[in-house]
Amino acid sequence: MATRTQAREAVIGMLYAYDLGNKDILDIARSMFEEKKIKNKQQDFAFLLLQGAITNLQSIDEAIIPYLKEWDFSRLGGMEKAVLRLGAYEILYTDTDSPVVINEAIELGKMYGGEDNTPRFLNGVLDALSKAHRQMSKEAQDSKIEFTSLDSLSQNANKDKGRDK
Numbered sequence: 001m002a003t004r005t006q007a008r009e010a011v012i013g014m015l016y017a018y019d020l021g022n023k024d025i026l027d028i029a030r031s032m033f034e035e036k037k038i039k040n041k042q043q044d045f046a047f048l049l050l051q052g053a054i055t056n057l058q059s060i061d062e063a064i065i066p067y068l069k070e071w072d073f074s075r076l077g078g079m080e081k082a083v084l085r086l087g088a089y090e091i092l093y094t095d096t097d098s099p100v101v102i103n104e105a106i107e108l109g110k111m112y113g114g115e116d117n118t119p120r121f122l123n124g125v126l127d128a129l130s131k132a133h134r135q136m137s138k139e140a141q142d143s144k145i146e147f148t149s150l151d152s153l154s155q156n157a158n159k160d161k162g163r164d165k
Helices: 004-019 025-035 040-056 059-065 077-092 097-110 117-165
Strands: none
Touching: 004 025, 004 040, 004 077, 004 097, 025 040, 040 059, 040 077, 059 077, 059 097, 059 117, 077 117, 097 117
């Protein structure tokens, strides 16, 4: 049985192919997973990652770009882009713990990155994205709690007004 690492490895290959112009990759993804012995739950996991990354590609790219520092997104290697996109998708859209996502990206970067510093680069970008996402999620949760508290106060005030009559 294939591991999640092997599923992610297959997904980055397909994201790379998609980036090169194979826009029908979702139509053949399941058969490609079968060829790589990725079946059952792992195949479903891989397909959801691929589908999610492709569906949200523009917002994923926009989320990555601010954390590239001195790098130009269009000049990144294809596999580096694929690994970043998959990692960013998992950080932004799934419940997978960020350290797990980042570690997987580092390992994939070691295998497929074009430069010796690829794992460090992937780590830096995804870690910064993860911290920013966590902060935004915390702020959203805090404002949701604040809104809920204000809403409760408002409801209680309305109940009190009804009693005064």
